Amino acid sequence: MGNPKQKWTAEEEEALRAGIAKHGTGKWKNIQKDPEFNHLLHSRSNIDLKDKWRNMSVSANGQGPREKSRTPKPKCNTDSPAIPLPVPQAHVPSPPVAVDSDMQMDDGSRCLLDGKTASKYNAMIYEALSTLKDPNGSSTSAIVCFIEKRHEVPQNFRRQLTARLRRLVAQEKLEKVQNCYRLRREVLSGTKGPIPKPKEIWPRVSSPFNSYLGETLEEAAIAAAYKVAEAENKSFVAAEAVKEAERVSKMAEETEAFLQLAKEVHVGKW
């Protein structure tokens, strides 16, 4: 009934993010009241902000639309962990703290995803897209499918993936057409060729693990190479200080992804 449902506009999302960056996550009321954003968020309540944040960034915690613990849907149960639970490595080691003492990451990126996890997912996305070179891009389902075949993936992965995809698209790293995503090629060549250090980045991988890695390894390398190129590219931009730390964060994220990839390549598989 009186809810035609109005999608959040980019302006609003931006305001929300800016607000979060400014006040921190959770200060919804504060953000909403901030004269700086009030003109855009006047129609939204703190709850709306919270929900919106949950829906957008969060897409990291629910299976389908959102975890439906309800309706257990017994269906024979019998948990036969042929495909064990996700539990992708334990990030955030049990020992509290240790690293990342600065809790200042409310930049609208993770918060719910550890940088590690996010990076990993990004890496997977790149891997998938690099491998399924779909001229027209791959659909979310295809990507999920692909990734599920190689990595153990949490049930809620789809959600996280779409969130990542969105961000990547927003950053213009991916192109989205309809429901498909494809890598965005940046013709960085041409014109001046400062070429940011194309030195060897890989410690030469000579592991016997190439058994099943083979292509994957190459693809991963390619994806990682992109990552590096983009990261360096980004650092130039960052050097000019576009304005946000978001870029920097992103860069860090990508760099991490690259490092992670390198690690995987090097060790084969943890």
Next chain:
DNA sequence: CTTTGGGGTATAT
């Protein structure tokens, strides 16, 4: 009262 974390549902694609 605000924050926070969920559940539930409606609606848009």
Next chain:
DNA sequence: ATATACCCCAAAG
């Protein structure tokens, strides 16, 4: 179907 907006509830501050 899936993603997203929005509502509602209850606990903890």
